[in-house]
Amino acid sequence: MTLATPIATASQTIGPYWHLLPYKGWNDLTRFGATGDVITITGRIVDGAGDPVTDACVELWQPSPAADAHFDGFGRCASDAEGRFSFTTLRPGPVAGVHGAAGNVQQAPHVAITIMARGLMKALATRIYFEGDAGHDIDPVLNLIEDPARRATLIAKATGPAAYHLDMVLQGAGETVFFAI
Amino acid sequence: MSDLTPYRPLVGGTQPPYDAGIYGSTKLRAPKQALVQVPTSITEATGPQFSESRYPSVIDLTKVNGGEAQGQRIVVEGRVLDENGRPVPHTMIEIWQANSTGRYHHPGDQHDAPLDPYFQGAGRVFTDSEGRYRYTSIKPGAYPWRNHHNAWRPNHIHYSLFGPGFGTRVITQMYFEGDPLLKLDPIFHSIPDEAARNRLIADFDIDLTVPEWALGYRFDIVLRGRDATPFEDGNDHSHEGH
Ligand SMILES: [Fe+3]
Numbered sequence: 502m503t504l505a506t507p508i509a510t511a512s513q514t515i516g517p518y519w520h521l522l523p524y525k526g527w528n529d530l531t532r533f534g535a536t537g538d539v540i541t542i543t544g545r546i547v548d549g550a551g552d553p554v555t556d557a558c559v560e561l562w563q564p565s566p567a568a569d570a571h572f573d574g575f576g577r578c579a580s581d582a583e584g585r586f587s588f589t590t591l592r593p594g595p596v597a598g599v600h601g602a603a604g605n606v607q608q609a610p611h612v613a614i615t616i617m618a619r620g621l622m623k624a625l626a627t628r629i630y631f632e633g634d635a636g637h638d639i640d641p642v643l644n645l646i647e648d649p650a651r652r653a654t655l656i657a658k659a660t661g662p663a664a665y666h667l668d669m670v671l672q673g674a675g676e677t678v679f680f681a682i
Numbered sequence: 683m684s685d686l687t688p689y690r691p692l693v694g695g696t697q698p699p700y701d702a703g704i705y706g707s708t709k710l711r712a713p714k715q716a717l718v719q720v721p722t723s724i725t726e727a728t729g730p731q732f733s734e735s736r737y738p739s740v741i742d743l744t745k746v747n748g749g750e751a752q753g754q755r756i757v758v759e760g761r762v763l764d765e766n767g768r769p770v771p772h773t774m775i776e777i778w779q780a781n782s783t784g785r786y787h788h789p790g791d792q793h794d795a796p797l798d799p800y801f802q803g804a805g806r807v808f809t810d811s812e813g814r815y816r817y818t819s820i821k822p823g824a825y826p827w828r829n830h831h832n833a834w835r836p837n838h839i840h841y842s843l844f845g846p847g848f849g850t851r852v853i854t855q856m857y858f859e860g861d862p863l864l865k866l867d868p869i870f871h872s873i874p875d876e877a878a879r880n881r882l883i884a885d886f887d888i889d890l891t892v893p894e895w896a897l898g899y900r901f902d903i904v905l906r907g908r909d910a911t912p913f914e915d916g917n918d919h920s921h922e923g924h
Contacts, residue, residue, distance in 0.1 A: 511697055518780075560851075
């Protein structure tokens, strides 16, 4: 007997009205009382014409530090009228390497980002790494990207001891590296 | 140690492309560069988990401040499964929609149709131990949008699911059986595969229909799956066909 194999449900755009969902305060990952090395991550999203993407839902997931009763590793932020988003979180540490990668080297500290918006039929997945980390040269994911200019689209600039900033470009010159998972 | 079994590749044609030309807003937002395939590491294999204590359920959208929303009352029930046919238990589903007149309670929605102060425009429901979910709402109205001349979105309810990992996150829309606008809708038709499109249409179900009260619709969702048994030979199989 053969059972029909279920196929993943098709994605559709999040559209312009997703703000009916809760998000206020969700960009602060310390909202449940997490304490530690707190950092801020800000950014700005622009489209292929250089115009701000003003209606995006930006989500952040980080497996490190591990989720606990005060930290669930998840944040959500609406981009504003200038395309800006911001997160407050705990500084991630290095995490285990990838299955099958040579030497199984650690991955440099990073957070995973999902961008959803009107005009995006599927979520865009990317990562934010942090300027000044010594692990970038051997990071197994950064090393999948040969062009140094493209690789740089994933590395946030340090704008203070605990503040980082990264601009994202959905399309065209300086286009951010997006991932297939 | 997390299970780092790769996600199964998506079946060709069953997902929309980023550059769906018939949907105008994709024009400046779809990336031009090819996506970079990443292996499944702990970052992709794990994902946010939501507890009902922090993210309380809202399973009835038809009542606000003791008032009752206008429109056709519906109950929607379904299951969340993975591509191995296994139920996805205790996972959070977020929903949002227009009211019965086709108006969102959102400052960006300037459609000249009445707001309904007693309609809750968004909800949140968790699947049970067998992946089942159910909520009560109002059948959303169609609404105009400016994609092309005389463009109207078919009746739909927006869905957001997280599932067990970062790689299972999906945003989709549930449509209604028999809607004449479906054949004209660029967002629905951005999915190349007809069967995949039609799986976004909820089935009217007389057995779910509650006598004297609400119409029943059934809508199942399948999240991306991974192979049931982890590989043990240390090779990367993520590009193998399935
Ligand atoms: Fe909508």
